[in-house]
Amino acid sequence: MENIDCLVVGAGVIGLAIARALARAGREVVILEAEQAIGTGISSRSSEVIHAGIYYPTGLAKTRACVTGNERLYRFCEEYQVPHRRCGKLLVATGEAELPKLEAIRAQATANGVHDLRPLSAAEARAMEPQLSCVAAVISPSTGIVDSAAFMNALLGDAEAHGAMLALGTPVLGGAVENEGIVVETGGVEPMLLRARLLINAAGLAAQTVARSLRGMPEGKIPRLHLAKGNYYSLAGRAPFSRLIYPMPEGGGLGVHLTLDIGGQARFGPDVEWVDEIDYQVDPRRADGFYAAIRRYWPDLRDGTLEPAYAGIRPKIERPGGPSTDFMIQTAGCHGIPSLVNCFGVESPGLTSSLAIAEGVLAQIAV
Known part of the structure; x- marks a missing residue:
């Protein structure tokens, strides 16, 4: 069994942004992606809009993340030469x-x-x-558009420049919460057994499935998809x-x-x-x-x-026709597992909010 500092499950825009933040903070990071390319799920099927944060209920974490993320995203795009346009x-x-x-x-x-x-x-x-x-x-x-594929490639490139590694075609099959972290079993061409001090579940549409596959994760804390x-x-x-x-x-x-x-x-x-x-x-x-x-x-x-x-x-993560709900970024204060962060219900404006979400996750864990 190989010991890893941080495992990020999911190489969409949220997983890549968090992986980059962790790598830039000096953490050892491995990104596991079930598909053969990054960003093939939710992240590849967005409208690519850089949202301003206009419509969402005041006080929600998603609202704050969008308003903050808007400025962060424009700055990132300028620094890393990601095609974008502040068209309005x-x-x-x-x-x-x-x-x-x-x-x-x-x-x-x-x-x-x-x-x-x-x-x-x-x-x-x-x-x-x-x-x-x-x-x-x-x-x-302050509303604009961005090339989402170029943005994700830039996130990955900067994460890798700071030591992060990407494993494509590597689905999570299951795992277990232990005192030393979380043991994860992966599939793919080269199955692995890994023990991570920190696991970030940013698997998008599969986030609930990944959480449910971890023995020791309280079932009652997993929201319905x-x-x-x-x-x-x-x-x-x-x-x-x-x-x-x-x-x-x-x-x-x-x-x-x-x-x-x-x-x-x-x-x-x-x-x-x-x-x-x-x-x-x-x-x-x-x-x-x-x-x-x-x-x-x-x-x-x-x-x-x-x-x-x-x-x-x-x-x-709300019922059809139900009230708007917040992004659910679960840490130990919710599920009681210090080594696990679950990202549930991260939809629009997730692309705009991604860098702010990553900052928030970094602030809530012991770096």
């Missing part, structure tokens, strides 16, 4: 009845510590985006927009919004559905709902220009 986002009211919602969002943003939102008249908004239809808008200058599938459509050709467009939230979600990737490709979504199994297929029959939602703020969208793009699965 327009939050739009498409009818007079939505104006109170728009004002409530401004108030929520201020309470969250986001102070750069600016109200716009319909004429001012259309001067920025001539194809836009709205009665009023708010601009969020709910799968929320977000469907996205892309636009054939370039969109006549240079900023992200977000309609007013509806039905417990943020509505079908327009985002852009680094190459300028427009993507619309998410159209959210609760599912029982992980399935990344996008049903072409959902297109009618997309056209109707998008034409509320872009009435000139032509028929036949939307194409199924991709789907992402969020690891929700």
Whole structure:
């Protein structure tokens, strides 16, 4: 059996950010990834938006992590030359009845510590985006986009530069909590038995499975996993927009919004559905709902220009239709195991929050 200082399970954006923070703090770090490449799960199926922290309830850890992470992420991207763009986002009211919602969002943003939102008249908004239809808008200058694959590669590169090692194709099969740490059995081409002083469970959609496989982890502390599938459509050709467009939230979600990737490709979504199994297929029959939602703020969208793009699965830890819940970063104060950190329910804005989450984890363990 080999003794390891820190094992990080999961090479998505959260696992990589935490591994980097640990390595830079002088810890010995090994990253275990079940797949044959990094970031193939939740992290590869996000909208790649750098969120400002506008919508989330004040006081939640996810809200603080997003606001802090926004600044951290821009700084990281500049330092490590990760492609990104501070393009801004327009939050739009498409009818007079939505104006109170728009004002409530401004108030929520201020309470969250986001102070750069600016109200716009319909004429001012259309001067920025001539194809836009709205009665009023708010601009969020600190919202942007990032190349998520390049970001994860930069996190891994810096972690490895500080001594971290990555083991791909190495799933965790099980383990046990011991006084000296946690013993982990891995599979893959070269199965291993490892004893870690510290185990970070950042396995995303598999985080509950990994936690449940560790003998000694209290079952009652493992939250139930709910799968929320977000469907996205892309636009054939370039969109006549240079900023992200977000309609007013509806039905417990943020509505079908327009985002852009680094190459300028427009993507619309998410159209959210609760599912029982992980399935990344996008049903072409959902297109009618997309056209109707998008034409509320872009009435000139032509028929036949939307194409199924991709789907992402969020690891929700609240019931469908239930209240918004926080990121659940479990340490010994919750489950009583000093050598274990579980990351449950880290969904949007996890990409934006990743560097702040890593800082928080580092602060809660004995370095």
